[in-house]
Amino acid sequence: MQDMQYEKTFDKLIEDNQHLKSIKVSSCERFHELLGNPLYENRFIKVGKFHDPGLAPVYDETGAYHIDTKGRAVYHNRFLKTFGFYCNRAAIEDHTGYYHIDPSGCKAYKQLYQWVGNYQEDICVVRRHDKCFHINLNGNRIYQEEYDYVGDFKDGIAVVYKDGKATHIDNHGKLLHNKWYKKLNVFHKGYSIAEDQHGWFHIDVNGSPVYQQRFKMVDAFYNDMAKVETFDGILGQIDIAGNIKFSIFTLGEEFQVNQESQVHKISAELSAFWKTYLTNAAIELDLPSILPATTKVLSQRLSITIPNLERLLRALWEIEFVGYNKKQNLWQLSSKGKCFKEIPFLSKAAVMWARVAVEKNWLRITDVLRQEQMPSFKSFKEREESEDRKIAFYQALLGYSAFDTKEFNSMINIDGAKNILLFGVHSLSLAYIYNKGSIGLYYYDEHKVPEPVIEDLKVKPIVQEKLSAIDYELGIFYRFLQHYDDDKVISYLRLVKDKGIPRVLLIETILDYHSSAGGSVDINIMVETGGKLRTLSDWEKILKQVKGFKVFDVIPLTDYLSAIDLRY
Known part of the structure; x- marks a missing residue:
């Protein structure tokens, strides 16, 4: 039975x-x-x-x-x-x-792919020609965009990666919030885990952080609580506001170990200038072009004694600029070192940062901070007497800016502008984007830019006296106004208003009172030019004095850079 x-x-x-x-x-x-x-x-x-x-x-x-x-x-x-x-x-x-x-x-279906995933919500991940997208049950793609990676759909939303950044799309392929982060997860109960340059946190369906704190690690929310690990090594649970409500693991007996690790971390940060000068030395000696080579060959070529050369190479080895093949007694570039060979502007950047580090204002920073008002002044880049060194500085800035505006054309609609007035050396990077068609690019800066910097760019330098000769539909200040005090900023904005330019884009890092983002850059700007980064509220106060321009939109370009769209 x-x-x-x-x-x-x-x-x-x-x-x-x-x-x-x-x-x-x-x-x-x-x-x-x-x-x-x-x-x-x-x-x-x-x-x-x-x-x-x-x-x-x-x-x-x-x-x-x-x-x-x-x-x-x-x-x-x-x-x-x-x-x-x-x-x-x-x-x-x-x-x-x-x-x-x-x-x-x-x-x-009839199509073939390089790889396919499993269907979720009647949609599937596929790869073709090393690019990813989604298909429906009939094998047809549901959108035309292609990405470096796409994830499965959950509740109609999927994670996609492109050019090292991640965002979310809906099941029609449209960007859910058009905010990009280093890493993202799918949404779980209305929240997604995200990472930016400061750490891990949670965002809502609008792509906005739900709190300002950043953590070393975060889990998904479970009944309004999420497990996190702080950068101090504390494991706990946070609420929706990002506040630690429960401690799972306290320092206790681990305090001594944690304290020792903090000492090492702090010491590494205090001596970080070593890496700046060591990298600059490697660039001055042209090691990216010379390596691989033996110690003997390098000694002869660089006219440096072997004992001193070994000291330098050992230090560069420690900071992972070079590697050493013991069997062949051969010094060669590491993956990091190869970047200086494959990405030309980085060598120029090494020279620039070595110069930034010796700014006298860094040594008198406390006196600078005690000044109630600080008029802006010329940067060392404008004061540089060596033409070759000045060119290197500007090429470094252009390299960084081009890196940050790779998605500019897809994220910013210029509304058919035929003539665009660019302000500042950073804005010249946009000439790489608008290098075709009938768009006229005009460049204005009080400080003369060396001819070799712009000779290959489709841009026309223009002096203030001739600004009125062209009808501009758009003006772009790219990391330009941050180098000036408020009075100077107001004068520039009044200039574009008086020229009848109806739309202006301010590409800046926007400070937030509830976030540390941009703090170090802001101090560096103060030291270098007497300028400053500003909050959105600061910009709105300036616009009230200019009269006419209003903030139409704020478009995030990266996790640290935004375009403030002003309309007249």
Whole structure:
């Protein structure tokens, strides 16, 4: 009687696809079990889990295919790889590539891909020509954009990565919030985990941080609480406001260990200028072009004694600029060192930062801070007497700016502007974007820019006396006004207003009273030029004095740079 009851239960579970989760893969992974017993007599090389509609992927001597709960093949085809069914589709690989099949083993669509994922919410991740996008059940892409990575959809939203940044899209391929971060997760109960240059935190569906704090690690919210780890090594739980409500792990006996690690961390930060000067020395000696080479060859070529050269190379090795092949006695560039060879502006940046580090105002920073008002002054870049060094400074700035505005054209609509007035050397990087078509780019700066900096750019320098000769539809200040005091900023904005320019873009780092972002850069600007970064409120106060311009929109370009769109 007991055996009959068991057989009824066993057979019922097999027939009921809702109980597929009760079927387990055996420990040897060669068959399936139900209630601790083999589900069928067959044995395979490897099996996967059962999914609706009651099929499981298996592999044996004949190839890869799917079986039912009786252990029987459900079609005659054989593949190189098979995966589980999701949304009535299973991913497979054969000699032609990747695609999906239906439960009868037939192709679900005609297209072939480099790789495919599993369907979620009737949409699937695919890769073609090393780029990713999503397709529907018929194999057709649901949008035209391509990304470096795309994730599965959950509740109609997916994570996508492009050019080292991440954002969210909806199931039509549209940007959900158009805010980009270093890393992102899918949304869980209305919140997503995100990382920026300051650490991990949570954002809402608008892409905005739900609190200002940053952590070393965060988990998803669970009933309004989330586990986090602080940069001090404390494990705890936070509420929606980012406040630690419970401590899971306190320093206690680990205080001494943590204190020692903090001392090492602080010391490394205090001596960080070593890396600046060591890198600058490597650039001055032209090591990116010379390496790989032996110590002897380098000594002869650089006219540096071997003992002194070994000291320098050992230091560059420690900061991971170079590596050493002991077998060949060969010094070579590390992956970081190669960047200085492959990304030309970085060598110029090394020269520039070495110069920034010796600014006298850094040594009198406390006196500078005690000044109630500080008029802006020329940067060392404008004061530089060496033409070659000045060119290097400006090329470094252009390199950084071009890096930060790669997505400018897709994120900013210039509304058919035919003539654009650019202010400041940073804005010249936009000439790389608008280098085709009939757009006229005009460049204005009180400080003369060396001819070699702009000779290859489609831009026309213009002096103030001739500004009125052109009707401009758009003016762009790119990291320009940050170098000036308020009076000078007001004079520039009045200048564009008087010239009848109806729209202005201010590309700046916007400070926030509740965030540390931009703090170090702001102090560096004060030291270098007497200028400052500003909050959005600061900009609105300035606009009231200018009269006419109003903030139309604020568009994030990176996690530290925004475009303030002013309209007249």
